[in-house]
Amino acid sequence: MSRTRPLLLLALLAAAPVVAAPGSPTSGDVEVRVLLREALETHAVPPAELPRLPEAATPATPGRPEQAPGKGVKEKASAHASARAREVLEQLRLGKSPARAGWQGKDVEAATAQERIKKARRQAPLPGAGGPNSPGNNASSPDKPGPP
């Protein structure tokens, strides 16, 4: 056996992408944890409304979404509409029919999440998961009619 062959084998083995085992922290994991903690700390603010025990006519939830500092209602509504428009555009780029891409509210959120999951699975199939043509995988038929 030549001297170069073991080295070549070692190099090939090392070059193969390795997926970190579940639960084993990588440096990327630690970085994400720090980012998450920072994000949570930034927005951990007490409620503006004082607690008050409800009476018969009290609505179920007094809570409202947080208003970004310095943003008026109009501006916030516009930002929200832009975010939704971006989601719809993304759906159209993914080849969705306009009817499906135009879903509103929670449907957009759910559909977007679903599309991203499919995309991520196509790019990096999970261990043990079927390929793009395996039964139960709808990745190859993205225009399948969605929920009403």
Place this chain on the structure above:
Amino acid sequence: MALALAGAAALAAPPSTPHLRAGAEHFRSGRFEEALVEFRVSDTLGEATDASWYVAATLTKLGRAEEAHEAFAQAERRSPGGRDALLDFYRALACHQLRLYTCADAALVAAGTRAGPTVAGHAAKMRAELMTVLRAEPSRATVDWYFERAREAEARSQLALAAAYRREAAALARRRQDCYRCDGTASAVHTSQAP
């Protein structure tokens, strides 16, 4: 050898990690709707990730407290190790939005001082406000209100939320001298005829 080193460096993160990171970045910038999408994707793709906790925290920031409450309960079942003091603070916020004040207080106690000095300060202020409210004897209408919310939540299959409303109702009922609906079973119509 260079190839070997390059390969070692390319330790690929689990597929859920980039979404967790993207969610964190959106959250930090206050883009909660986008953060929610990313955390949900990470949660679905996740292997032993704690993304479900961040889904719950993001729902809280979006003011979707009922969903947040359910999400926190689910996260606790699926990933109990992912819980931490900061997330307990967010859970307290969700409870507060739902007027589940004893629930909020319990979550704030759990958060303690481990969430850092700023958040601990917020928690102390919130607890003081909650104590003021909880010290007074609740009215019968208040107790009825919580039982009614429990019934509605149950009808929507939000079982964790229904249980939380019921616990809150029972805790408040016990603070009344007449222990109105203390057993949690008497109907409002029946007991309202009582003296």
